[in-house]
Amino acid sequence: MQFKFPNFDQSSRVANWPAVTGAALPISIDDYLQSATAPLVVICSDATLSLRLTNELKWLSQASYSVLNFPDWETLPYDQFSPHPDIISDRIRTLNNLPSITNGAVVVPATSLLQRLAPNDYIEGRALNLAVGETIEADTFRKRLQRSGYQFVETVRDHGQVAFRGSIIDIFPMGTERPIRIDLFDDEIDELRSFDAETQITVDKVEAVSLLPAHEIPLDRSHRMCFEERWHEAFPTIDFNQVSMYKDVISGISTPGLEYFLSLFFEETATLFDYLPDNCRLLFVGDVTKAVENYWKDITERYEQFSGDQQRPILKPSEAFHPVEVVLSKTKQYPRAALKEINASEPATREASIDARKEEPLAQLKHFIISAPKPIVISCDSEGQREVVAEQLRRGGISSNTLSHLHDVEYGTDSVYIMASPLEVGLVSQQPSLTLLTDAELYGRQVRQSRRRNSQSTDDSLIIRDLSQLNLSDPVVHIEHGIGRYLGLETLEIDNEKHEFVKLEYAGSSHLFLPVSSLHLISRYSGPDKDHAPLHKLGSDTWNTAKRKAAEKAYDAAAELLNIYARREAKRGHKFPHPGKALAQFSAEFPYEETPDQSKAINAVVADMTRDQPMDRLVCGDVGFGKTEVAMRAAFVAVHGGKQVAVLVPTTLLAQQHAQNFVDRFKDWPVKVEVVSRFQSTKVVNETLEQLKSGQVDILIGTHKLLQPDIKFDDLGLLIIDEEHRFGVRQKEQIKKLRAQVDILTMTATPIPRTLNLAMNGMRDLSIIATPPARRLRINTFVRERDNRLIKEAVLRELMRGGQVYFLHNDVQTIDRTAFDLQELIPEARVGIGHGQMRERELEQVMSDFYHRRTNVLVCTTIIETGIDVPNANTIIMDRADKLGIAQLHQLRGRVGRSHHQAYAYLITPSWKSLSKDAQRRLEAISQTTELGAGFTLATHDLEIRGAGELLGDQQSGQIQSVGLTMYMDLLEQAVADLRAGRTPSLDTPLETTGEIDLGCAALIPDDYIFDTNERLVMYKRIGNATNQKELDQLQIELIDRFGLLPPQLKTLFEIHRVRQVCEALGVAKLNIGQTSGKVIFNTHTQVEPLKLVTLVQEQPNVFKLQGANELRFSLSLPSVTERIDWAHQLLEALS
Structure with missing residues (x-):
């Protein structure tokens, strides 16, 4: 491409390059860099432009030159937050690479120039290069990592963390995309493997890795001494004993906000320019001088605001930052140019659009193509979207060619090209002649979604089982002994062998030691008040009585449940024909890559709809994780099969947003989508309802009005419900009536307890979408008492x-008063107000203003809980958060964090002591659950807090309290299974023990293999929860991968659990095998045929003997562990 700019000015002046618009900016820079012999530092006036240019230049470069990004900290001056580890990682990688860069781009926001940096030799001196075959001494290596600021943890999840486990060392180096697993053979590096931080499973082998320091600030002894000395010089009158930050640093602890004290750790600090090669060129994009001056103004204002705090003194602006004049004088050392006039988009491209609602959608685009400079390139943000646009152009009579890259364009032709690229805005250029359009401009989309890469699928059952992890002193329920407290793991020596036990405390301070191989017999107590759980006395009949009463209630509840669902189960529903190629084509038009969880959910929904039983599926996924596309596919199957679809949503705003999404998604198909909402006139609503009755409307979207008797569908086949917990009792009853008649798909981020438990008991099918969009960060959540200074700081950040x-x-x-006070507190904010009592048009305008950034602070009620998707909003402050339910808190928090920026949620409350226990527990649950995809976990917190009384009615609450929710659900599940099988549930032994194995040998995870007690406990639980041999094999592979070869005791533990799985399948309660004898005890409903037992005793009378109706004894010599395991398998094989 021939976008030529004048040469850089070699004098002290700034060469002004021509103004550019739209995509001409990255294209022009790329054109310069393709032939440049020196690095170009692109200094942007704001962080958003900096990030955009980084992404666009990386794509344009095709790796022909390097593109480095040096991001801003994304914190306020003198903030008490530290930047996210990913930001620190990018910065340190760039600082490490800068001195050796020969050509390419370094993209920097102007604010980063004022930040003081460690001297060049700090990063260079602490970088450590490792390669396969090299030797490292573990202790020396550990000390070096400690000096470099790495955090020692049990499990590596984030940049800057390291875990030592014998011959395995896990580390997440700064500047790498994935953590690295170092496998040592003695002191030699045998293997280097990258692995997934979430699953901890190996991804690929690598030959070498560079370990950069974990922080921009060193906390080794020499630098702490420097800090101490310079601290007393900077704050001679401050009592350092009152300053927790000072005491933390002296103790070697990194504390939030330490970045603003960096100058105290070094005799001299550096600027970014000190890292640059001498032959660099500078390009100013936007008004950089104004940007740094504004930032300096913010710095001085915040210094004046906080400098009086004796418990957290701060450095003067000139000591914490580089002054503006210093930075600007440094720029004069380099040849430089400026692009001062930057327009976000090219106005001329707005004339080209595709409007699906018009009779001829491509009319405007065709008209535009006639007069636009040729060739024309249409850029789409994914390969899938490129194919969709190409097909649409073909149907509209516009021929196009696929283009792999912009560099491949043939100039001087009238061609129309289509390509996939990250370019966000288009351009219209006369010299050279070229028009570039983006799909966002064609379709009027405001914001693009990130595409998902390297996703891991989520195992629904694994999430459910993970909810039962134990903490010290938690109440637990043992199936035979009742409720006790978990006191940790304890190793005891029996017959000269070490065995590990779970120690449980019961009433009267009596203790039970449970072998770790029997951990599947206990579950976490999830009752309304865990602190006052009713502990049982060992050996008493209290537990059996409580269990019997609960079993009776569970039996009644199960009968009621089955009655409710019997009609749906027995009734033959509509079996939709599989759409085949049509569905494949519709799926291909989805412009983004499906996450594995999305694919699983879609496949499950299609399978449900194409069988002759009515679908009743719950799709649980966090806000913004892609549930809507699952609904679109279900709607497609229904409409393709000749049925109508109703989409039921809780708010009018959500109805409007869904309507727009459905119209856009179905624009290329003969599908009529309509919406019924209060934003429409009565006349329009009546016309829509008439068309609905006559079958002209295929998909109708609306609020609970859709359930009213006067709304008649011609042939309703599918009901999609969004956020069922937002509907009232009456609406839920109407939905319940529909359940036996039509297919139902429910979408939610936090299921209500009734919904969740029916799903978990298999009476309702469940799909979990827990893989987040790419680069989406977990939301930092804070519970704070009301403080105007905190609110101002959060908003300004x-x-x-x-x-x-x-x-x-x-x-x-x-x-209104709150909005006025907020405007007074923060004059620079543009404040809007939105609530449900406003006139429809007024509310619509408020939301539109916020969406299009005309306002930047929206004071609102919970009307924003669903529907409004503003990716640029990344902070939410909830006033009186103690008055909100956990589902609301989670939903509202999900309004932010929809981009790669760190998001913040502030839960503002009155005095903590004045809050009720329930409110405190809700707030603790939401603040502790910051992981993405946490909606499912939060629903279980919700059950614990609310006592699950509404599960089946208040009469059940007492039974849940007496045995705990997990046990109660097990009883309910057993009762349902018995009733379905035509059996009368046994109330005396409602839950029979299965799979208790004792082979008289050591079976444990040694503490020198997994040192962390909690990690060992979690692993015991995972091994105990494995339901088949394949799951055990996968766990073995994972353990070897993470911790090294299995020790003999752990191999035995796995073998015991393989035996346990066979015992459970056969209905064997206990299997004891010693060196000379043993016994098998069978359950009441065992699968073992009596005839096989009789045959066994008759054929080997010297070995076997029957003892009563359910016990088989045997005598034979089995001195070794291997012999006992082998014989256990032979015996079970004979009985099966």
């Missing part, structure tokens, strides 16, 4: 990085 803020105030009477 977001506004300074170009973001937007939700301020939730759920009281319409005082919302």
Whole structure:
């Protein structure tokens, strides 16, 4: 491409390059870099532009030159937060690579120039290169990592963490995409493997890795001494004993916000320019001088605001940052140019659009093509979207060619090209002649979604089982002995062999030691009040009585449940024909890559709909994780099969957003989508309902009005419910009536307890979508007492990085006053107000203003809980968060964090002591559950807090309290299974023990193999929860991968669990095998045929003997562990 700019000015002046618009900016820079012999430092006026240019240049470069990004910290000056580890990782990688860069681009936001940096020799001196075959001494290596600031943990998840486990060392080096597993043979590096931080499973082998320091600030002894000396010089009158930050640093602890004290750790600090090669060129994009001056103004204002705090003194601006004049004078050392006029988009491209609602969607685009400079390139943000656009152009009579890259364009032709690229805006250029359009401009989309890569699928059952992990002093339920408290793991020596036990405390301070191989017999107690769980007395009949009463209630509840669902199960539903190629084509038009969880959910829904039983599936996934596309595919199957679809949503705003999404998604298909909402006139609504009755409307979207008797469908086949917990009792009853008649798909981020438990008991099918969009970070959540300074700081932090803020105030009477006070507190904010009592058009305008960034702070009620998707909003402040339920808190928090920026949620409350126990527990649950995809976990917290009384009615609450929710659900599940099988549930032994194995040998995870007690416990639980041989094999592979070869005791533990799985399948309660004798005890409903037992005794009378109705004894010599395991398998094989 021939976008030629003048040469850089070699004098002290700045060469002004021509103004550019739209995509001309990255294309022009790329054109320069393709032939440049020196690095180009692109200094942007804001962080958003910096990130955009980085992504676009990386794509344009085709790896012909390097593109480095040096991001801003994304914190406020003198903040008490530290940057996210991923940001630190990018910065350190760039600082490490800068001195050796020969050509390419370094993209920097202007604010980063003012930040003080460690001297060049700090990073260079602490970088450590490792390669396969080299030797490292473990202790020396550990000390070096400690000096470099790595955090020692049990499991590596984030940049800057390391875990030592014998011959295995896991580390997440700064600057790498994945953590690295170092496998040692003695002191030699035998293997280097990258692995997935979430699953901990190996991804690929690598030959070498560079370990960069984990922080920009060193905390080794020499630098702490420097800090101490310079601290006393900077703050001679401050009592350092009152400053927790000072005491932390002296103790070697990194504390949040330490970045603003970096100058105290070094005799001299550096600027970014000190890292650059001498032959660099600088390019200013936007008004960089104004940007740094504004940032300096913010710095001085915040210094004046916080400098009086004696418990957290701060350095003067000139000591914490590089002054503006210093930075600007440094720029004069380099040849430089400026692009001052930057327009975000090319206005001319707005004339080209595709409007699916018009009779001829491509009319505007065709008209535009006639007069636009040729050739024309249409850029799509994915390969899938490129194919969709190409097909649409073909049907509209516009021929096009597929283009792999912009560099391949043939100039001087009238061709229309289509390509996939990250370019966000288009351009219209006369010299050279070229028009570039993006699909966002063609379809009027405001924001693009990130595409998912390297996703891991989520095992629904694994998530459910993971909920039962134990903490010290938690109450637990043993199936035979009742409720006790978990006191940890304890190793005891029996017959000269070490055995590990779970220690449980019961009433009267009596203790039970449970072998770790029997961990499957206990579950976490999940009752309304864990602190006052009713502990049972060992040996008493109290537990059996409580269990019997609970079993009776569970039996009644099961009968009621089965009655409710019997009609659905027995009734033949509509069996939709499989759409085949049509569905494949519709799926291909989805412009983004499906996550594995999405694919699983879609396949399950299609399978449900194409069988002759009515579907009743729950899709549980966090906000923004892709549930809507699952609904689209279900709707497609229904409409293709000649049925109508109703989409039921809780708010009018969500109805509008869904309607737009459905219209866009079905624009190329003969499908009529309509919406019924209060944003429409009565006349329009009546016309829509008439068309619905006559079958002209295929998909109708609306609120609970859709359930009213006067709304008549011609042939309803599918009901899609979004956020069922938001509907009232009456609506839920109407939905319940529909359940036996039509297919139902429910989508939610936090299921209500009734919904969740029916799903977990197999009476309702469940799909979990827990894989988040690419680069989406977990949301930092804080519970704080109300403080205007905190609110101002939170809002300014977001506004300074170009973001937007939700301020939730759920009281319409005082919302105007709150907005006024907020505007007074933060004059630079553009404040809007939105609540459900506003006139429809007014509310629509408020939401539109916020979406298009005309306002940047929205003071609102919980009306934003569903539907409004503003990826640029990354901070939410919830006033009186103690008044909100956990489902609401989770949903509202999900409004932010929809991009790769760190998101913040502030839960503002009155005095903590004044809150109720339930409110405190809700707030603790939401603040502790910050992982992405946590909606499923939170639903279980919700059960614990609310006592699950509404599960089946208040009469069940007492039984749940007496035996715990997990046990109660087991009883309910057993009762349902018995009733379905035509058996009368046994109330005396409602839950029979299965799979208790004792082979008289050591079977444990040695503490020198997995040192961390909690990690060992989790692994015991996972091994105990394995339901088949394949799962055990996978766990063995994972353990070897993570911790090294299995020790003999752990191999035995796996063998015992292989025996346990066979015992459970056969209905064997206990299997004891010693060196000379043993016994098998069978359950009441054992699968072993009596005839086989009789045959066994008759054929080998010297070995076997029957003892009563359910016990088989045997005598034979089995001195070794291997012999006992082999014989156990032979015996079970004979009985099966």
